[in-house]
Amino acid sequence: RNCSPAPLWFSSLQGPFALHFLALTFPLVALGFSDETLERATKSEGYCSRILRAQGTRREGYNEFSLRVEADPEFYKPGNNYRVTLSAATPAYFRGFTLIALKEGKEGDKEEDHAGTFQIIDEEETQFMSNCPVAVTESTPRRRTRIHVFWTAPPVGTGCVILKASIVQKRIIYFQDEGSLTKKLCEQDSTFEGVTDKPILDCCACGTAKYRLTFYGNWSEKTHPKDYPRRANHWSAIIGGSHSKNYVLWEYGGYASEGVKQVAELGSPVKMEEEIRQQSDEVLTVIKAKAQWPAWQPLNVRAAPSAEFSVDRTRHLMSFLTMLGPSPDWNVGLSAEDLCTKDCGWVQKVVQDLIPWDAGTDSGVTYESPNKPTIPQEKIRPLTSLDHPQSPFYDPEGGSIAVVARVVIERIARKGEQCNIIPDNVDDIVADLVPEEKEEDDTPETCIYSNWSPWSACSSSTCDKGKRMRQRMLKAQLDLSVPCPDTQDFQPCMGPGCSDEDGSTCMMSEWITWSPCTVSCGMGMRSRERYVKQFPDDGSMCKVPTEETEKCIVNEECSPSSCLVTEWAEWNECSASCGMGMKKRHRMIKMTPADGSMCNTETTEVEKCMMPECHTIPCMLSPWSEWSDCSVTCGKGMRTRQRMLKSAAELGDCNEELEQVEKCMLPECPIDCELTEWSKWSECNKSCGKGHMIRTRMIKMEPQFGGAPCPETVQRKKCRIRKCLRGPGLEKRRWKEAREKRRSEHAKEDVDGELYPGCKMRPWTAWSECTKLCGGGIQERFMTVKKRFKSTQFTSCKDKKEIRACNVHPC
Numbered sequence: 001r002n003c004s005p006a007p008l009w010f011s012s013l014q015g016p017f018a019l020h021f022l023a024l025t026f027p028l029v030a031l032g033f034s035d036e037t038l039e040r041a042t043k044s045e046g047y048c049s050r051i052l053r054a055q056g057t058r059r060e061g062y063n064e065f066s067l068r069v070e071a072d073p074e075f076y077k078p079g080n081n082y083r084v085t086l087s088a089a090t091p092a093y094f095r096g097f098t099l100i101a102l103k104e105g106k107e108g109d110k111e112e113d114h115a116g117t118f119q120i121i122d123e124e125e126t127q128f129m130s131n132c133p134v135a136v137t138e139s140t141p142r143r144r145t146r147i148h149v150f151w152t153a154p155p156v157g158t159g160c161v162i163l164k165a166s167i168v169q170k171r172i173i174y175f176q177d178e179g180s181l182t183k184k185l186c187e188q189d190s191t192f193e194g195v196t197d198k199p200i201l202d203c204c205a206c207g208t209a210k211y212r213l214t215f216y217g218n219w220s221e222k223t224h225p226k227d228y229p230r231r232a233n234h235w236s237a238i239i240g241g242s243h244s245k246n247y248v249l250w251e252y253g254g255y256a257s258e259g260v261k262q263v264a265e266l267g268s269p270v271k272m273e274e275e276i277r278q279q280s281d282e283v284l285t286v287i288k289a290k291a292q293w294p295a296w297q298p299l300n301v302r303a304a305p306s307a308e309f310s311v312d313r314t315r316h317l318m319s320f321l322t323m324l325g326p327s328p329d330w331n332v333g334l335s336a337e338d339l340c341t342k343d344c345g346w347v348q349k350v351v352q353d354l355i356p357w358d359a360g361t362d363s364g365v366t367y368e369s370p371n372k373p374t375i376p377q378e379k380i381r382p383l384t385s386l387d388h389p390q391s392p393f394y395d396p397e398g399g400s401i402a403v404v405a406r407v408v409i410e411r412i413a414r415k416g417e418q419c420n421i422i423p424d425n426v427d428d429i430v431a432d433l434v435p436e437e438k439e440e441d442d443t444p445e446t447c448i449y450s451n452w453s454p455w456s457a458c459s460s461s462t463c464d465k466g467k468r469m470r471q472r473m474l475k476a477q478l479d480l481s482v483p484c485p486d487t488q489d490f491q492p493c494m495g496p497g498c499s500d501e502d503g504s505t506c507m508m509s510e511w512i513t514w515s516p517c518t519v520s521c522g523m524g525m526r527s528r529e530r531y532v533k534q535f536p537d538d539g540s541m542c543k544v545p546t547e548e549t550e551k552c553i554v555n556e557e558c559s560p561s562s563c564l565v566t567e568w569a570e571w572n573e574c575s576a577s578c579g580m581g582m583k584k585r586h587r588m589i590k591m592t593p594a595d596g597s598m599c600n601t602e603t604t605e606v607e608k609c610m611m612p613e614c615h616t617i618p619c620m621l622s623p624w625s626e627w628s629d630c631s632v633t634c635g636k637g638m639r640t641r642q643r644m645l646k647s648a649a650e651l652g653d654c655n656e657e658l659e660q661v662e663k664c665m666l667p668e669c670p671i672d673c674e675l676t677e678w679s680k681w682s683e684c685n686k687s688c689g690k691g692h693m694i695r696t697r698m699i700k701m702e703p704q705f706g707g708a709p710c711p712e713t714v715q716r717k718k719c720r721i722r723k724c725l726r727g728p729g730l731e732k733r734r735w736k737e738a739r740e741k742r743r744s745e746h747a748k749e750d751v752d753g754e755l756y757p758g759c760k761m762r763p764w765t766a767w768s769e770c771t772k773l774c775g776g777g778i779q780e781r782f783m784t785v786k787k788r789f790k791s792t793q794f795t796s797c798k799d800k801k802e803i804r805a806c807n808v809h810p811c
């Protein structure tokens with residue numbers, strides 16, 4: 001058998017661990033090793049420095065085997081743990097393997113060449129090599145398709161790391177230096193703590209840019225079927241802002257503020273908006289969009305929520321978040337998205353797919369987990385598919401989480417002098433042009449729509465250009481080959497009091513409410529005002545009107561019989577939160593008719609009001625509380641938990657249970673020892689002199705489950721009948737006493753016959769042996785019927801039995 005050192009089969013990996021690995025994998029004879037060679041190699045080789053060549057076939061580029069790091073990262077964070085999986089695609093398999101981690105450019109012949117440390121997950125599958133403890137191999141050679149280990153990333157300053165694997169299948173060794181069995185991970189810059197891949201640079205763009213954010217939720221039962229909450233699924237209201245780099249709404253690796261916490265746990269944007277507005281110098285626009293109930297509907301049924309915002313040179317970042325509900329504290333969003341380009345321009349369009357992240361304030365693992373505050377609070381982090389087996393996103397193979405939403409950010413206008421005069425594309429040239437109004441309806445007859453909704457309010461409240469929108473619903477498409485136009489229509493607009501012809505750049509406030517009518521009866525005038533919020537930059541005067549008047553009628557016919565009434569007050573809120581309701585408004589009688597007649601004027605007005613359909617607003621419930629304590633301190637009992645109705649009861653029928661009761665089992669209740677009553681005292685055991693008497697009791701129930709132990713079962717007390725006489729007549733006296741005793745026994749036998757009329761009984765048998773040697777046992781004796789008289793009818797003529805305690809001393 002020839003076995004001499006030869007070229008390495010694992011490029012850039014040297015050491016006796018490969019020899020050890022091959023020896024574990026298949027018989028040494030098959031590979032061409034002798035016992036002598038193996039022993040010599042083991043003793044002579046240094047730290048992972050050389051291996052012997054196996055007598056097998058080598059193959060490169062075999063792609064049925066793959067090495068994968070959890071979440072497929074490009075970078076590693078020093079000190080973090082990563083799950084590493086080596087797998088074979090069906091029907092392939094492998095018998096043995098080797099796994100190492102090397103610093104980039106190192107050969108592996110020194111201890112410092114290796115990077116990070118492996119951790120064994122399953123000792124039946126994997127182990128460290130005895131001759132090279134930094135490498136991992138199989139525990140036993142057998143067919144397998146997958147193994148898992150943990151790898152702890154090396155400390156800061158290590159640089160890039162190469163994870164390498166080799167596969168042994170029968171007599172073929174598969175390996176790769178560049179491919180599916182090799183992974184390269186580089187160290188992530190510690191400055192950014194995993195928050196961002198690149199630093200935020202200063203913006204050099206000029207002027208301002210306006211953007212529209214559109215949010216497309218993709219979280220549905222079809223895309224995420226595991227434990228999907230059918231009734232209460234929704235996206236909370238979107239909240240965010242355009243801001244400078246001096247303000248952070250949220251970031252990976254940071255801690256959630258109280259505002260972020262309330263969005264994450266309750267879906268409430270109120271506190272978050274308050275926090276944003278407090279940073280007025282760092283924030284240009286607050287971004288807000290309505291919540292979505294349910295979480296997903298086709299776009300032809302419900303338009304995707306959108307919001308418009310502006311950015312400038314100092315406030316060129318955009319952040320937002322929205323809660324995925326119900327959930328413990330899971331959200332999606334963008335953090336510090338930079339809309340300024342390095343060419344001093346404004347980004348045209350951003351499209352970003354979103355996966356959920358954990359705010360670090362609640363430790364629940366399912367959509368509807370009960371409240372479980374995380375103490376201390378943890379850092380914000382992305383959810384992964386290996387967080388918890390009960391997680392709706394769990395994947396035992398560590399695959400990536402399916403996208404739950406997509407956000408599209410489009411530039412819709414630029415204002416002011418721009419630094420970058422070269423258009424990004426054709427869309428840039430026409431970005432600020434107003435589309436022509438459609439003169440006629442080009443809807444095909446095969447598309448059946450609902451009527452257009454009224455126009456929405458203008459997106460701009462100032463004299464800047466904005467847009468307004470109307471919607472309609474596609475009810476039927478009679479011919480699928482003929483496409484149907486959009487269900488949304490947009491139209492350019494400006495804020496109240498502005499017009500396209502008015503070139504003023506004044507920024508105006510909203511109109512203040514109308515003043516009371518100048519007369520109390522008949523026709524008069526009323527007015528309203530607004531004020532200038534910002535004057536033109538060139539110092540010119542504002543030409544936009546700041547006051548407006550109109551006619552008003554309090555009572556059309558004023559006569560001696562007319563009532564003087566106030567103007568109508570504002571309408572009350574609708575009586576229903578969803579569906580059809582009623583609303584009222586009131587006015588008061590200021591003066592009764594001069595002729596003394598009654599007022600026939602209505603002082604209350606009622607009209608119908610329509611709120612969103614009730615079935616679109618599901619029953620909103622708080623998470624379940626923790627289970628109460630068991631109703632008993634031991635044994636079987638009951639416990640309860642409750643939840644509260646968060647939405648108003650009038651939103652619709654809510655048939656969900658608000659309290660749950662279940663059985664609970666605590667350790668068995670202690671059972672104390674139970675005894676019979678004491679027997680009568682026995683006769684004195686001496687006929688003269690000092691003696692003792694005893695009495696006993698029996699154990700009816702042994703103590704259980706820590707109950708009170710049994711007390712004594714035998715008691716003794718002294719007895720003395722008479723003094724014993726001493727002298728020559730002692731023997732004679734003893735003989736007489738024995739004779740008297742025999743006579744008494746015969747007499748007792750006769751008495752026993754008399755005690756049980758109709759039968760004659762045999763004497764008592766001797767006591768049986770004690771059932772226990774110590775700790776209290778039992779003895780028995782019996783009296784049987786010797787003779788029954790024929791004439792007897794007494795039922796008492798039957799065998800007798802007596803029991804007594806014995807060996808009551810402790811064991």
